Structures are given as structure tokens and as C-alpha cells.
Amino acid sequence: EVQLLESGGGLVQPGGSLRLSCAASGFTFSSYAMTWVRQAPGKGLEWVSGISNSGDSTYYADSVMGRFTISRDNSKNTLDLQMDSLRVDDTAVYYCAKGGEYQLLQNWFDPWGQGTLVTVSS
């Protein structure tokens, strides 16, 4: 069974940093692209970032470009999201999700983790 378990969420002040992690199991992690999607309270889904299976290609939403960094460790089956210069509007539940085999594009997200809440507030 494929499982994704996010961790690292919490309360942080504006301008601060946080690192989210996603532990994957039940599939050949190194063969699949991975992604982060967030959902602000009461709002819709917003794609944040994605990474190819090898980690060679990374992609970001305009809203987080230059502030967030996605990475993966295929030896540990983990996906990370380093979030710097956090803003109040980054407050959301952050989900990791399994993407397509090898590439992010022309594929879909399945399954998703349970999510981790990030709150940016003073």
C-alpha cells in the first residue's frame, strides 16, 4: 500500500522558515515525480512545487518562486520542502502527493498524504 506521511508543520512568524518532509513507502520512490499542493483555510487547492523522479528538474508556482525549495532523497524515500521568507498568506495545509512515473507533466496526483498545517502569524 502506498503511504505518504507529511511532517514539519507548525506555527512560525512572518519572515521565518520551516522545513516540511514527506516520508514515502509502498512504491519505488525513485521512479516517480512528487509534488506539494497546499490549501489555505476554507479555500481551494493550489499547486506549490514539483520535482522529477531523479531530482534533476524542479518546478514552482510563481507565488513561492525564490522562497521555497523542493528536494528529495531517493536513498531515504523522502521529499522535502524548505520554506523561507514565510508570509501570512502561506498559511495552509500542505499536502505531498505522488506524481507520474519519471515526470511531473502529463500525469496526475495519486495518492495524497494527510497534510500538515503551516500557520504563519505573529
Place this chain on the structure above:
Amino acid sequence: DIQMTQSPSSLSASVGDRVTITCRASQSISRFLNWYQQKPGKAPNLLIYAASSLQSGVPSRFSGSGSGTDFTLTISSLQPEDFATYYCQQSYSTPLTFGGGTKVDIK
């Protein structure tokens, strides 16, 4: 960026009703369109991928169609467990984008 517009944003329906949700892309995305269902407090769940392929384990009352810029998700006979919010998502190009969602509630 490709904008995804869903309609309606919400609808009320009864058990047994046929429900159709539409999703329009701001430019052609071929058939690179996925549909997700999300229930309150839960992670989204993939229903349909590549416009019309039913994800394993998803009931056959769900179906998807369309190509280019116009897509639809149809629930042939609404069941109590289908009351949820539905999102479309394009995977044609980055940044990947979602529609605003359609909330389906009980009439």
C-alpha cells in the same frame, strides 16, 4: 499560466440526481485534465485522469469527457457519499493549476 474555470461553484442536488460539472481551460490542454474529490477535513482523492480514465476503485457512476479546452465530470446517480467538493486540474504545463472547485451539497 493556464487558468482553469469550473462551473458551477456550488450546486444542490438530491440522491439519485444526475450531476454535471464543467471545467474550462484558458488554452488547449489536449486531454491532460484530472478530477479530484475532496471531503471536509480529508485529502483530495483522484477520480478521473487523462480526461476520461476512471481511477481504480472509483465507482462507475463517475465519468469524465472532453478535450482541448472544455471538460465535464458527470455523476450519473448521486449517492450520499458523493456530497463533497470537486476540483479539476491541468497537467499540460507548469505551473500546474486547479479549478476553483465545485461544492456539491444536499438539496
